[in-house]
Amino acid sequence: MKSKTISLVVNGDTHQLFVQPRDTLLQVLRDTLGLIGTKEGCGNGNCGACTVLMDGRPVNSCIVLAGETDGRSITTIEGLSKGSQLLPLQQAFIDYGGFQCGFCTPGIILMARAFLDRHPSPTEAEVRQALAGNLCRCTGYDKVIKAVLAAAHGDKAPSRSSGGPAIGQRLPRVDAAAKVTGQAAFGADMRLPGMLYAKVLRSPHAHARIKRLDLTKALALEGVKGAVTGADIPPLRPEVVAAAGNMYVNTVDHWKSLLARDRVLHIGQGVAVVAATGPHIAEEALKLIEVEYEPLPVAGDVLEAMKPDSPLVHPDLLTSGTAENSDRPSNVASVLEMGHGDVEAGFRESDVIIEETYRTQMVHQGYLEPQAAVASADAAACPEPGEWGRVTVWTSTQGHFDARQSLCDLLSIPLSNVKVVPTEIGGGFGGKMTVWIEPLCVLLSQRTGRPVKIVLTREEVFQATGPGSPAVITIKAGAAKDGKLKALAGKFIYDAGAYPGSPVMAGATSGIGAYRLPNYKIECYDVVTNKPWVKAYRAPGTTQAAFAVESHMDAMAEALGLDAVEFRRRNAVAEGDPMPGDRPYNRIGFGLLLDKVAAHPAWTGEIDGASRNKGPSIRPGRGMACGMWFGAVLTSSAQAALNGDGSVSVSVGTPDLTGTRTGLLQVAADTFGIPAGRVSIAVNDTDSGGFSDGSAGSRTIYSMGTAVFRACQDAIAQLKGRAAARLRVDAEKIDYEKGVFKVKDSAEPGLSLADLGKMSLWRGDGPVVGHGSLTRMAPAPGFAAHVVDVEVDRDTGKVKLLKYTAFQDVGRAVNPTLVEGQMQGGATQGIGWALSEGYVFDNGVLQNPSFMDYRMPTATDVPFIDTEIVEAPSPDGPYGARGVGEVPIAPPPAAIANAIYRATGVRLRELPMSPERVYRALRGK
Amino acid sequence: MNDFKYIRPTSLEQALAFLAQTDGEVRPLAGGTDLIPQIREGRKAPAWVMDIKSIPELNRLEFDVNGALHLGAAVPCADIIASDEVGKRFDLLRQTASLIGGMQIRNRASVGGNICNGAPSADTAPALLCLGASVHVATQKGMRKSPVDDFFRGPGETRLSSRELLVEIEIPPAPPRSAGCYLRMTPREEMDIAIVGVASYVVLAARGKRCKEARISLGAVAPTPIRAKKAEALLSGKTLEAGLIEEASRLAAGEASPITDIRGSADYRRHLVEVLTRRTLTACLQSLRVEM
Ligand SMILES: Cc1cc2nc3c(=O)[nH]c(=O)nc-3n(C[C@H](O)[C@H](O)[C@H](O)COP(=O)(O)OP(=O)(O)OC[C@H]3O[C@@H](n4cnc5c(N)ncnc54)[C@H](O)[C@@H]3O)c2cc1C
Ligand code: FES
Numbered sequence A: 001m002k003s004k005t006i007s008l009v010v011n012g013d014t015h016q017l018f019v020q021p022r023d024t025l026l027q028v029l030r031d032t033l034g035l036i037g038t039k040e041g042c043g044n045g046n047c048g049a050c051t052v053l054m055d056g057r058p059v060n061s062c063i064v065l066a067g068e069t070d071g072r073s074i075t076t077i078e079g080l081s082k083g084s085q086l087l088p089l090q091q092a093f094i095d096y097g098g099f100q101c102g103f104c105t106p107g108i109i110l111m112a113r114a115f116l117d118r119h120p121s122p123t124e125a126e127v128r129q130a131l132a133g134n135l136c137r138c139t140g141y142d143k144v145i146k147a148v149l150a151a152a153h154g155d156k157a158p159s160r161s162s163g164g165p166a167i168g169q170r171l172p173r174v175d176a177a178a179k180v181t182g183q184a185a186f187g188a189d190m191r192l193p194g195m196l197y198a199k200v201l202r203s204p205h206a207h208a209r210i211k212r213l214d215l216t217k218a219l220a221l222e223g224v225k226g227a228v229t230g231a232d233i234p235p236l237r238p239e240v241v242a243a244a245g246n247m248y249v250n251t252v253d254h255w256k257s258l259l260a261r262d263r264v265l266h267i268g269q270g271v272a273v274v275a276a277t278g279p280h281i282a283e284e285a286l287k288l289i290e291v292e293y294e295p296l297p298v299a300g301d302v303l304e305a306m307k308p309d310s311p312l313v314h315p316d317l318l319t320s321g322t323a324e325n326s327d328r329p330s331n332v333a334s335v336l337e338m339g340h341g342d343v344e345a346g347f348r349e350s351d352v353i354i355e356e357t358y359r360t361q362m363v364h365q366g367y368l369e370p371q372a373a374v375a376s377a378d379a380a381a382c383p384e385p386g387e388w389g390r391v392t393v394w395t396s397t398q399g400h401f402d403a404r405q406s407l408c409d410l411l412s413i414p415l416s417n418v419k420v421v422p423t424e425i426g427g428g429f430g431g432k433m434t435v436w437i438e439p440l441c442v443l444l445s446q447r448t449g450r451p452v453k454i455v456l457t458r459e460e461v462f463q464a465t466g467p468g469s470p471a472v473i474t475i476k477a478g479a480a481k482d483g484k485l486k487a488l489a490g491k492f493i494y495d496a497g498a499y500p501g502s503p504v505m506a507g508a509t510s511g512i513g514a515y516r517l518p519n520y521k522i523e524c525y526d527v528v529t530n531k532p533w534v535k536a537y538r539a540p541g542t543t544q545a546a547f548a549v550e551s552h553m554d555a556m557a558e559a560l561g562l563d564a565v566e567f568r569r570r571n572a573v574a575e576g577d578p579m580p581g582d583r584p585y586n587r588i589g590f591g592l593l594l595d596k597v598a599a600h601p602a603w604t605g606e607i608d609g610a611s612r613n614k615g616p617s618i619r620p621g622r623g624m625a626c627g628m629w630f631g632a633v634l635t636s637s638a639q640a641a642l643n644g645d646g647s648v649s650v651s652v653g654t655p656d657l658t659g660t661r662t663g664l665l666q667v668a669a670d671t672f673g674i675p676a677g678r679v680s681i682a683v684n685d686t687d688s689g690g691f692s693d694g695s696a697g698s699r700t701i702y703s704m705g706t707a708v709f710r711a712c713q714d715a716i717a718q719l720k721g722r723a724a725a726r727l728r729v730d731a732e733k734i735d736y737e738k739g740v741f742k743v744k745d746s747a748e749p750g751l752s753l754a755d756l757g758k759m760s761l762w763r764g765d766g767p768v769v770g771h772g773s774l775t776r777m778a779p780a781p782g783f784a785a786h787v788v789d790v791e792v793d794r795d796t797g798k799v800k801l802l803k804y805t806a807f808q809d810v811g812r813a814v815n816p817t818l819v820e821g822q823m824q825g826g827a828t829q830g831i832g833w834a835l836s837e838g839y840v841f842d843n844g845v846l847q848n849p850s851f852m853d854y855r856m857p858t859a860t861d862v863p864f865i866d867t868e869i870v871e872a873p874s875p876d877g878p879y880g881a882r883g884v885g886e887v888p889i890a891p892p893p894a895a896i897a898n899a900i901y902r903a904t905g906v907r908l909r910e911l912p913m914s915p916e917r918v919y920r921a922l923r924g925k
Numbered sequence B: 001m002n003d004f005k006y007i008r009p010t011s012l013e014q015a016l017a018f019l020a021q022t023d024g025e026v027r028p029l030a031g032g033t034d035l036i037p038q039i040r041e042g043r044k045a046p047a048w049v050m051d052i053k054s055i056p057e058l059n060r061l062e063f064d065v066n067g068a069l070h071l072g073a074a075v076p077c078a079d080i081i082a083s084d085e086v087g088k089r090f091d092l093l094r095q096t097a098s099l100i101g102g103m104q105i106r107n108r109a110s111v112g113g114n115i116c117n118g119a120p121s122a123d124t125a126p127a128l129l130c131l132g133a134s135v136h137v138a139t140q141k142g143m144r145k146s147p148v149d150d151f152f153r154g155p156g157e158t159r160l161s162s163r164e165l166l167v168e169i170e171i172p173p174a175p176p177r178s179a180g181c182y183l184r185m186t187p188r189e190e191m192d193i194a195i196v197g198v199a200s201y202v203v204l205a206a207r208g209k210r211c212k213e214a215r216i217s218l219g220a221v222a223p224t225p226i227r228a229k230k231a232e233a234l235l236s237g238k239t240l241e242a243g244l245i246e247e248a249s250r251l252a253a254g255e256a257s258p259i260t261d262i263r264g265s266a267d268y269r270r271h272l273v274e275v276l277t278r279r280t281l282t283a284c285l286q287s288l289r290v291e292m
């Protein structure tokens, strides 16, 4: 290590900087210069989040050495706009909704800027090509490409009416400017004075006994300030252990998974964590840790793991559930059954019966921002073991209250001692609901008395943050000649990874939930293996099930000689039909949705003729598939406070991954009947609001939206009382409309929100804060249908998407731009799952923990995702809204498989439908 | 990332002197798009990283009087693509340089680095083999020129010794009535590593449809990029017709010795060689406006 001084011009300012040879340009920009707008998504040149312009040319700053940049000129996102004036390109990203989490956005905007400088009038294909090196996981690229094209061609922003209700309008995001200028602070952007950097030593084995673990040398390294191993994590409190089984995440398993004790159970499981004064030192320290592993036999494949002679992941795990409970330990954690009617009788009534098995691989949510957290344990108050001072944690989480609860349970800290502050979050998709690194930061901070930060690498993200379950699903379905389903039997085997808890039940029920089934039986197996422990991934469990069920329905339709949409119309659930579990559906829009598909040119029109001339090996085909998601509700709390000038400040307990602040603000504006510009909104921290579950399960607009609605109504009710007192009438005599309180049937002007605001603060009436909370509410199921045209190259097996249309019942599109973004982003994740994504294991060791070999779609792999919104208002949601985020990920794999079938006559029953797998299927091998 | 020391020589002499004197592994750094990720992931741990981008000879991009292209080993792909002259004379090189990474990568990645990295899947290698390129290597005893066919040794290995430096790649003038095509198979359209890459290059006789010479090179199907010489021999001197192209494609597939790895199985790869050879040869004829 020999440092040297370089001279670097950044955004026009010259800096003399002292750098080490291994410092990257990215590190210098972020850590030395504090230019946090440049993001790290992979560190390996694969994602483009770190794009900066070097002498005007875009480069990946994560793989440029700082030393190489001596004398160069760098432009970062911070240097793009002049003063407070945004570039037209940045404005176009705002107007067109070209970002969701915004983590990829600085890199994309810089790339686009450099590209447009040289190609001022590009085609769609050229823009896609130019952005191929910039991954975006949230948007599906549709609105990104449209924003760039609009900026190039000077197109006007999509129209927005002035005045009138906020709901239904394409309002720009409240966080828009921060996201397009790089000012938004995400998890890794937090920095505190004296902060230490920690790194986790991870298992290279899928299953091994730890025979020896010695940190002596690591601790002796200069700059190392502390370390923690599994043995240092305090035991769980008895009441936590007692409650563990009832929690969504079993706390005992969660506690065990944090750092391995005697055995490692999956590749990448943490073994020890070291905090040092700098990241390089922490990394060096890991190399000095001595670990002796004794490799153990691996339970890899889920079906193998179910066999009686399989190696056991947990020697003491007994099968729970309705199956004959054995007292022999097994990898089958539970078997649950659900059903209705008499399946065998249903099959006897059927004219067509088909039975097939479908398989999916382990996949990752693929959020661009790796997990990052900083914890600061109050030094003055901490030392006694078991005694805690104040702990503050900044983390990129989908749910700060859930994170606090987990932290306190896992580490036995009183809730009141912990504050969790959510940062901006660079995507989650279910994968940031679980605390992994936060407890380690807290323990290290407590130990060292200094703030401690952990930022995961992309490889760690793949290995140790909870991917989506692989599944093996067997469906047997029977239908009568009239096209009506008579019976369905399903065996759903989900691989949970190293600890129980796959979303098999959620998946199986939503997989079959779209159809009226007089007789059905589903068996749900939750099986452990030596793989990373799975967690939620957008509509947890549903995409796997939908791949099976929706492929199966296509086959049923064909066997019955029915159009695929018509077959579904004959069997679609409607209001009053029983859901799995027998409660009735309330108002749903599935029928309406199918009507729309049936009449739509995307389904009825010709496939774009282009592929006809591409030679005999290229075959076009069209497929469709549906999906449903029941919708999560959980607990939400919100506040709405009247400000002194009559404006309203709303605060909510759900982090904003996708623009929910803006949608919730629209709900508040319309509930008050005031312009959106008179409302502000913020995500609180755990010290400044009531408990809310996280942003997950498509619940934020639906459930938190209801809490916001109630908070606003509560404030209005209180204000009616105020107005009544001031106007000397009874409160019932007060009418409220559009910001004004009036005495009923009176011509007097009444009192405005501004009047009451003034009185509240300066005339002695006292502040007004409305509260809204809920913890139970009927869910509002959402349905989607996707239609896709593909082209299959029979010689190579490669599948190309020509056209994609997503139909969805959203209840009420609170903000159409945000709703479309959800549909497009979800569809694109589903497309990746269908065609190219999947973990590859060799004896439990992950072979592709990078964005190069875990292939998420780039801008060149997907077409525009056309959206068709159907609005069947939910009975209970705010202004009829439903959750929209989850369901669009479910249909794509089956829709594409069905299209491949129509193109080639061959049905793919295993994901991903990679070129080689398609080729083999076509060859019948 | 492992620690290392960094040096940036500004002349070839300095670089060679440094290579001669220094103990421990020295890795030349061109665009770093292979090297830096490799160091970061611990796959390489050089004691020294020698930035070669300030050596003038490695930054050449010019044609000599005979029309041969002299391509400095450190010239980034973006500059190659931007050169109209390269596009006109060596379209095959432009095609392959355009495939590497995304734009950010192409602004850094060099053809020199691509071949020195020694990946059997290196996208520019089949093109260079087809174009009859030579490498100019600076050794401690002076410059050595040899055909690129002799450059590769095995996965991740070339014939360069640790005291040598690739200076430039020379591509002889393109004969009249010649055309090349490179196709690779990747699951994603962009940002992917070839499961198989095939370049074909056809030179027609002065008149008529007869093929004077054909070259076919294969990537990712052997320990190094290779020429499919039997297939080439079959085509040279003949009029290229569909049946002949089929046969050559089968021969090429037979010349491949692929392995099974996470990107593809051996038999799929062999099959792809056949498909892509057929398609690239056909595309060559199309650009030469030869009817089949
Ligand atoms: C996101 C991404 C996408 C990629 N896509 C592709 C792709 O599509 N196709 C493809 O083929 N590759 C691809 N690559 C790999 C890489 O970009 C290319 O191989 C590139 O051409 C390497 O050039 P470089 O200048 O960056 O080499 P460097 O990384 O600088 O060097 C590569 C190796 O060669 C050695 N070396 C370099 N120059 C010399 C010299 N003059 N003399 C001796 N040794 C030398 C270095 O020491 C090092 O070992 C990709 C890489 C990334 C990160
Ligand atoms: S490309 Fe640099 S962080 Fe991903």
Ligand code: FES
Residues within 6 Å of the ligand: A098, A099, A100, A101, A102, A103, A104, A105, A135, A136, A137, A138, A139, A368, A426, A427
């Ligand atoms: S908006 Fe692109 S990754 Fe989230």
